[in-house]
Amino acid sequence: MSIIWLIFIPLIGGLLCWQSERVSRGAPRWIAFFSMVLMGALGVHFLLQGDYSLAPSAAGAPNWQAEYRAPWIPSLGISFHLGLDGLSLAMVLLTAGLGLAAVLCSWREIQRNVGFFYLNLLWNLAGVTGVFLALDLFVFFFFWEVMLVPMYFLIALWGHNAPGGIGRIHAANKFFIFTQASGLLLLMAIIGLVIVSYQHTGVLSFDYDVLRTTQMSPDVEFVLMLGFFIAFAVKMPVVPLHSWLPDAHAQAPTAGSVDLAGVLLKTAAFGLLRYVLPIFPNASQAFAPVAMVLGVIGIFYGAVLACAQHDIKRLVAYTSISHMGFVVIGIYSFDLVSLQGVVIQMLAHGVSAGALFILSGEVYERLHTRDLRLMGGLWSRIAWLPALALFFAAASLGLPGTGNFVGEFLILLGTFKNWPVIAALATAALILAAIYSLLMVQRAFFGPAQSETVLEGLTAREVTMVLMLVLCLLGLGLYPQPVLDLTYSTMSQLVR
């Protein structure tokens, strides 16, 4: 099986979902479910088959455990080049896992145009997978942009019009325009890089292996690096460029939020790890202080604003900004320990934020509101859900035993060596994390109940799905070594 199937399974599955709606409304759900299972199984197959513990090769190239290359646009030196290493495999597995959760959590929520919904969901996941696998910068950009269109439809067509907030179409437009405009900067930077490389080598190529070794003057390197960084910073999001995120999350359907927080934001961090650090090593070093400060601002800003939110999904969205701040400082500390922590943090945040969005979605299905002021006392009214939410809130504040703790701890540990002040500041922000997490749980689940009616508890499907995520998070927290081994070779490459 070639790795190209990791992209084609959701693509074809999506088309089948779309057409199978003619048969019955349930058919698209099952097809989407089996596509994601198949994709996950294929990911596991690559996990078992490849040897990711290899030391990095002498030439400095990452160990591609599987590669696929086909000519695409030869006159521009573009080939359809995909490759799989430990880092991209970890991300692909996250995509498949959260994709499965997204399919399951929209089982009952989506009743309109089910087939078209799953088409968009699966195509979005296919695009994200393409981003994780691309080894040609044109292919990377192609998937980077293509994955946004289905996401746009998910928010615009199946989103909510939260009272008091901006409409779902407005939110979708904002999301799309932010990411597309920054995408054009990325395109310019990519083309600039290709032209610089062409001037040196005389070969027009968009291939990662060619461009990775491009020689350039410090000024050029810095400008091109900025182009990449800004595009990734919008998607991450880094604070001055974040304003699309809370709106998009608040209006998106549950599956869209899970997808957005769990997987889409990770493409930005992945981009920094895969492209910015290896291609522009010197400029990245020079830029590190700025990135560090932006990261710390993001951590505090997200945490403080999260404390003030009434909409539970906006609250989780702001905590995402805060958690991605940790990822930024982890990446720019250029330390193997913190880079390893970044991977754990990305996986753990994907799972915990995804789970919190799912649980918010379940609350919304029962109460038809996401306003924390209208909740309170839900512990006695819904079975299972509050306890699970408490677990993920605890994970979100970095409780030991969960993956989030391991990720944050490793990031802070690695950062402290060279950036003690930054690490100290970021640690202080963990108090804010405790405040917003407990505030959320307190306001939603404890306190006086608004009514005595007992609401429907979680169904077996929902409990299984969420418990799976609990297990993932505990696994990452209690025994993270397999993941660390998986990405060790790629990460040790970055700090050389």
Add this chain to the structure above:
Amino acid sequence: MSTQLTLQNLQALLPVILCSGTAVMVMLAIAFKRNHFMNATVTVLGLNASLAAVWWVSSRVALPQPVTDLFVVDSFACFYMALILVATLACVTLAHAYMETHSGNREELYLLLTLAATGGLVLVCSRHMAGLFIGMEILTVPLFGLVAYSFKRSRSLEAGIKYLVLSAMSTAFMLFGIALLYAQTGNLSYSGINTALLQAADIPLLAWVGCAMIFVAFAFKLSFVPFHLWTPDVYEGAPAPVSAFLATASKVAVFAALVRLLQDMPLMAFGAMHDVLAAIAGLSILVGNLLALTQSNVKRMLGYSSIAHFGYLLIAVVSGLNLEQPTVAIYLATYVITALAAFGVMVQVSSPYHGADADNLQHYRGLFWKRPYLASVMTVAMLSMAGIPMTAGFIGKFYIVMIGVGAQMWWLLAALVIGSALGLYYYLRMMITMFLTQPGMRRFEAPLNWGQTTGGLILLLAAALVILLGVYPEPLLGVAMGLASV
């Protein structure tokens, strides 16, 4: 400097001859019998013959083939002739369904379209001010009639008169400019003027004024800012298939003529003129996109967006890199297909409604849930206009960015980024409107059998081409790269 026509010359001119022959045939056919279907068929057959002749010329005749001092048929001319003919064919096909319900004479539309196409063919071959002028007039004069074709609607008549007056103005500018250049150089061929001016110790001011006036005329036809004021009104007033022709075939012909003029007369884009062109490019991008933002009329929106698109194209022209020709060719080809798809959907939606075009955004509400294929074509067209990967528009934009970065024109690239961000807003609005449903919406139902009519087939073909070129652009790039050596 031969003034004799050889057989080879005639062979090279075959597409133009066939196209003008078609015009005569259509005229005779109308005189013989007013039969809508028959006249349309004659037109389509003639245009197809002309298209086949372009293919024959490009593969069998030794190119470039100069035809007197006025024209030259080379691969550049062949590419744009083919593009114009394809666009005209699509417009004719789309017009057939649209005109079925037209009250009044329907057949002359085909005559005028064919004539205008002939003008376009002449225009892309000319390398001489006389050829340029003749081509421009043959292209423009039928357009007056076309724009005002449904003259019982005051909008259409108004648009026709507006276009007539402003075109006459721009023609006057062009003639004056040509006269000034002739007075300075005593020459009318592009390259002759250029050499004569280069030989002069310093170029006289009047020659600059002449160049500027000629450019003003071009800017009018291509509706560059600040010469764009007529565009939205004319697009809105003209019948939908004519708007499609204006946005595609007519603009391609004029832009190709401009590219050739600038190539043979590089002086026209030299020094201050270069800065003026760059400024106009930036202004067109920003103003075109800004004005399109608030439009609720789809035709006006597409009109403004075409201003912006030709602003993008001008970036390639002012770059001064030898990638210019392929970039322009690729962008124009992708733009034409996209615009045909977009206008085509509008024509299809409007067709059965006796003259009133479905051009308000409201008419498209929920289209996807009623006519999924039609709405899918429009969605693809909008994504392509916005330059999203997997569509042809992305390849065009990719080349523009590439040439902009290559020539290091950062200000224009900044305008492109801002313009694209603005553009997304209205393309997305158009797109999402088609997916929305709301009770009590006005129903403009497309005819049930739209997919079986030839117009529907053209639309599906255009949408398929947009995606095919977006995913596998290699063949187009190959053809376009062949133009680089011209």
